Amino acid sequence: MITIKDIAKEAGVSEGTVDRVLHNRGGVSKKTEAKIKTILDNHNFTVNPIASALAMKNKYSIAALIPEYNDSDLFWKAPYSGIIKGTEDVKTFGIKVNIFTFSQNTPNSYINTFNDLLDTKPSAVIMVPNFSEETEQIVSQLEASDIQYLFLNINIEGFNNIAFVGQDAYMAGYIAGKLMYLSSNKTAEFLIIQTRYNITKNNAISDRIRGFNDYFLKNNIQSDINTLKIENLNDSLETKEKINDYLVKHPETKGLFVPSSRIHVVVASLEKRDLQDIELVGFDNTPQNISCLLNDSVSFLISQKPFDQGYESIRLLSDYLLKNEIQSNMLYLPIDILTKENVRYNERNEFMYLDT
Amino acid sequence: MITIKDIAKEAGVSEGTVDRVLHNRGGVSKKTEAKIKTILDNHNFTVNPIASALAMKNKYSIAALIPEYNDSDLFWKAPYSGIIKGTEDVKTFGIKVNIFTFSQNTPNSYINTFNDLLDTKPSAVIMVPNFSEETEQIVSQLEASDIQYLFLNINIEGFNNIAFVGQDAYMAGYIAGKLMYLSSNKTAEFLIIQTRYNITKNNAISDRIRGFNDYFLKNNIQSDINTLKIENLNDSLETKEKINDYLVKHPETKGLFVPSSRIHVVVASLEKRDLQDIELVGFDNTPQNISCLLNDSVSFLISQKPFDQGYESIRLLSDYLLKNEIQSNMLYLPIDILTKENVRYNERNEFMYLDT
DNA sequence: ACATTTTTCGTGTGCGCACACACAAAGGTA
DNA sequence: TACCTTTGTGTGTGCGCACACGAAAAATGT
Known part of the structure; x- marks a missing residue:
C-alpha cells in the first residue's frame, strides 16, 4: 500500500505539503501542486481510510x-x-x-x-x-x-x-410479462391484482404494470389483460371473494400478476384447482413468498435484491x-429472476444478520 | 470513548497488561486479571476497531x-x-x-x-x-x-x-432445462453441444448436462435429447458442418443447449432460419454471449456471477x-438467469475495473 | 538597503491499539 | 550461595494520517 510518505518522498516535498494538496488546504505553489497531483494519480493514490478515521476521531x-x-x-x-x-x-x-x-x-x-x-x-x-x-x-x-x-x-x-x-420498476414489470408469457404456454389471458394502497402511494407498482403490459404490446402479442382492484389485501374475505368471482367469470384466465410483494396473500385465497391451472408471477423474496415458490404455487418471483x-x-x-x-x-x-430451483442460492445474505 | 489507557489507569496497571487480558495472551496473575475484567465490563469496553485495524496492519x-x-x-x-x-x-x-x-x-x-x-x-x-x-x-x-x-x-x-x-453446476443445468422447456413452448426435442475439451477436463460441464437431463426426468416430461460432440469449437468449419448436418437430419429440434461458455460460437455457425426457429440456452455473461442475447439469437444465459x-x-x-x-x-x-431485458443491470461491476 | 508582509513549506504530535522487548520478582536446582 | 527458569509486568515503537505550529523563502514596501 502506497502512503503519503511515499508520495512525499517521490515529489521531494514533506508529508505536510502532500496533505495540503490532498485536502485542498491551499498555500501550495502551483508548480509543486501540479507535480504532486500527477504523482498522486500516477499511483492511483487514495488515503487509507482507517488511518484517516483514527486521526480524525470518528467524524x-x-x-x-x-x-x-x-x-x-x-x-x-x-x-x-x-x-x-x-x-x-x-x-x-x-x-x-x-x-x-x-x-x-x-x-x-x-x-x-x-x-x-x-x-x-x-x-x-x-x-x-x-x-x-x-x-x-x-x-x-x-x-x-x-x-x-x-x-x-x-x-x-x-x-x-x-x-x-x-430497481428499474418498469423493466422489472416487462420481464414479469415475459416470464408470465413463457410459463403460461404462450397464451395471454391474464389478470393483474392491484390494491388501493398500490394505486395511490407507490408508483413503482404502476411502473411494473406498465412494463408488464408493454411486453405484450411491444412484442405484438395479442393479449387480454384485466385488472382487479382490491381495497385491502389483508382482508382475506374480500380478497378471496373478488378473485374467485373473477375467475368464475373468466375461466380462461391463464395467469395472475401481482405487482406488489403480497403475492402470498393471493395464493392463500385461491382454490387448489386454480393454483394448479394458473401461473402466478409476483415480486420480492420475502419468506412467505418463497414458500409459495417452493410449493409450486408461484412460478416466478422477481427480487429487488x-x-x-x-x-x-x-x-x-x-x-x-x-x-x-x-x-x-x-x-x-x-432484476433477479427467482424460481423454485435457484431461490435458495439467493438467500445467503438476506436474513443472516438478524437472527435474534 | 473509553480507551485501554483509561482502563489501565483505573486498574493501576500498565496498558500492556490490559492488552494481555483483552487478548487472552496469558501471563497475568489471576488476581489482576479478575480485577481488570470487572473494570472492563463495568465500562462495557470494546476495542476501537479503527485503531485496532491500523495497528494490526497484518502483512x-x-x-x-x-x-x-x-x-x-x-x-x-x-x-x-x-x-x-x-x-x-x-x-x-x-x-x-x-x-x-x-x-x-x-x-x-x-x-x-x-x-x-x-x-x-x-x-x-x-x-x-x-x-x-x-x-x-x-x-x-x-x-x-x-x-x-x-x-x-x-x-x-x-x-x-x-x-x-x-456455482452448483448440477442445479444450474437443471434450471437451464427448465428455461429451455419454457421458451420452446413446452416441447422437448433438444440437442446438447459438447466439445472434446468439455468431456475430459471439466466436470462442471457434465454436471450441467446431468442437471439438464434430470429436469425432464424428474418432472416426467417426455423428452428427446441428443448430444453432439464437436472436437474443437474454435474450428468453425467443423462446427458449422456438424451442427447443420444434425439439424437437417433432425428438423424437429426445438432447442440447443450449450453447457459451456462458448454459445456465441454456435450462434455464429447457425443458419439464419435456424436461429429464428430454435431456442438457445447457454452459460456465462461474456461480451460475445451478451451480444447474442441482445440480438435475440440466444434466449437465456445462466451466469455464474x-x-x-x-x-x-x-x-x-x-x-x-x-x-x-x-x-x-x-x-x-x-444461479443468475439472464435475458435480453435484464442483462444490462447485471453488468455493472463485471468489467469496470479493467478499462485499460 | 533593510524591514515587513505574504507565500510556501517542514516538523512534530497524537489518534488507540498490537506486539516485541526488556526487566524484575519469585521459585527451583545443584 | 550461585545460578537458572518461570511468572508477571512495564515500556517503546509503529501503523498512516490530520492538523497545529513555526520557520524559511519570496514578494512587497519604504
Whole structure:
C-alpha cells in the first residue's frame, strides 16, 4: 500500500505539503501542486481510510430512515440486514450508522421518526420516500441543514437526492410479462391484482404494470389483460371473494400478476384447482413468498435484491463521505429472476444478520 | 470513548497488561486479571476497531492462480475484476493480492505459473484447479508449506481446500432445462453441444448436462435429447458442418443447449432460419454471449456471477486471515438467469475495473 | 538597503491499539 | 550461595494520517 510518505518522498516535498494538496488546504505553489497531483494519480493514490478515521476521531455518521418490518410484512427486513452488513464494513472507517424505522402506513410516524433522526445530526441520510408530501417537508429540513440524502428503493422525481439505489420498476414489470408469457404456454389471458394502497402511494407498482403490459404490446402479442382492484389485501374475505368471482367469470384466465410483494396473500385465497391451472408471477423474496415458490404455487418471483439495496446504499454514502465522490447516482440493481430451483442460492445474505 | 489507557489507569496497571487480558495472551496473575475484567465490563469496553485495524496492519498476502483471458475468451476477465475490487476493499487491512494467470490449455503453464506464485510466499492462495493431476502436485507443495488454499469456480473433490466459491453446476443445468422447456413452448426435442475439451477436463460441464437431463426426468416430461460432440469449437468449419448436418437430419429440434461458455460460437455457425426457429440456452455473461442475447439469437444465459466469485473469494480469505474463521466452506453463488431485458443491470461491476 | 508582509513549506504530535522487548520478582536446582 | 527458569509486568515503537505550529523563502514596501 502506497502512503503519503511515499508520495512525499517521490515529489521531494514533506508529508505536510502532500496533505495540503490532498485536502485542498491551499498555500501550495502551483508548480509543486501540479507535480504532486500527477504523482498522486500516477499511483492511483487514495488515503487509507482507517488511518484517516483514527486521526480524525470518528467524524461521520449515517442515518437511515426506512419502514419497519413485522411478521406479516417482512420485506423491509432485508434492506435492514443489508444496512447492518454495510455498517460492519464501514465501521473501521469511523463511520457510524443509525437506523430509524417508521410505520409504513402512517405518515405521522414517518415525520416523527425523522425528527428523532435529525436530532442525531447525521452527516448523510439514507431514506425511503414513502409519502410524497411528507418527503418534501423532510427534504427541505435536510437541505436547510446541508445534509445530503439518498433515496432507497423508492424513487421520486424532483428532489436533489444524491443518488437512488433500487430497481428499474418498469423493466422489472416487462420481464414479469415475459416470464408470465413463457410459463403460461404462450397464451395471454391474464389478470393483474392491484390494491388501493398500490394505486395511490407507490408508483413503482404502476411502473411494473406498465412494463408488464408493454411486453405484450411491444412484442405484438395479442393479449387480454384485466385488472382487479382490491381495497385491502389483508382482508382475506374480500380478497378471496373478488378473485374467485373473477375467475368464475373468466375461466380462461391463464395467469395472475401481482405487482406488489403480497403475492402470498393471493395464493392463500385461491382454490387448489386454480393454483394448479394458473401461473402466478409476483415480486420480492420475502419468506412467505418463497414458500409459495417452493410449493409450486408461484412460478416466478422477481427480487429487488433488497439486501443489496441496503448494503450498496451504505457503501455509496461512505464513499461519498470519505472521498467526496459518487460512483453512480442511479444505482439500478439487477432484476433477479427467482424460481423454485435457484431461490435458495439467493438467500445467503438476506436474513443472516438478524437472527435474534 | 473509553480507551485501554483509561482502563489501565483505573486498574493501576500498565496498558500492556490490559492488552494481555483483552487478548487472552496469558501471563497475568489471576488476581489482576479478575480485577481488570470487572473494570472492563463495568465500562462495557470494546476495542476501537479503527485503531485496532491500523495497528494490526497484518502483512498478509494472497495469491491468485487463475486462467488468463484474451479477446476470444473473455470469461476469466470477470473473476479477475472481482479480485481487483476485493483487493481494493482489503488493502487497508494490510492484505496484498497478487494475481498469476496461466494458459487454460497447457498444464505446463499451470505448473510454471504456480512456481512463480510460490516464490512470493503467499499467506493463502486462491486457485482454479483446472487440471486434476497437476493440481495434486500443486496442492502437495502448498500443504508442505502450510499454505491454505481455496478453489475458485471449479470444484474437485478429495482435497483439503479451505473453501469452494462457485456455482452448483448440477442445479444450474437443471434450471437451464427448465428455461429451455419454457421458451420452446413446452416441447422437448433438444440437442446438447459438447466439445472434446468439455468431456475430459471439466466436470462442471457434465454436471450441467446431468442437471439438464434430470429436469425432464424428474418432472416426467417426455423428452428427446441428443448430444453432439464437436472436437474443437474454435474450428468453425467443423462446427458449422456438424451442427447443420444434425439439424437437417433432425428438423424437429426445438432447442440447443450449450453447457459451456462458448454459445456465441454456435450462434455464429447457425443458419439464419435456424436461429429464428430454435431456442438457445447457454452459460456465462461474456461480451460475445451478451451480444447474442441482445440480438435475440440466444434466449437465456445462466451466469455464474464470475465477478462475485472473484470478489467473494478475496473477502472470504481475508476474513480467514484476519479472524481465523470462515463463514462458509461451500459458497454457492446465485444461479443468475439472464435475458435480453435484464442483462444490462447485471453488468455493472463485471468489467469496470479493467478499462485499460 | 533593510524591514515587513505574504507565500510556501517542514516538523512534530497524537489518534488507540498490537506486539516485541526488556526487566524484575519469585521459585527451583545443584 | 550461585545460578537458572518461570511468572508477571512495564515500556517503546509503529501503523498512516490530520492538523497545529513555526520557520524559511519570496514578494512587497519604504
